[in-house]
Amino acid sequence: MMSDFADDLNEWVARQAQSSVDDQVLAAYSAENPAPEGQEWFIAGQQRDGDEVAYRFDLRAAES
16 A cells, blocks of 8 residues: 555656656747747657657647
8 A cells, every 4th residue: 555655656756857847948948949929839749768858849829
């Protein structure tokens, strides 16, 4: 029972950490590549190769 809780907690922590990294990567990309008026960048996908992560970005209508 405790092992399941620890596993769930570890998975949650890993998701939170990845979410934070994704937010930082997106903010950095957006700062370097301003989106056209009325649009915003989002992470359209990721590809992992060992420890390396390649991000793919795309534009969408900005949320109001």
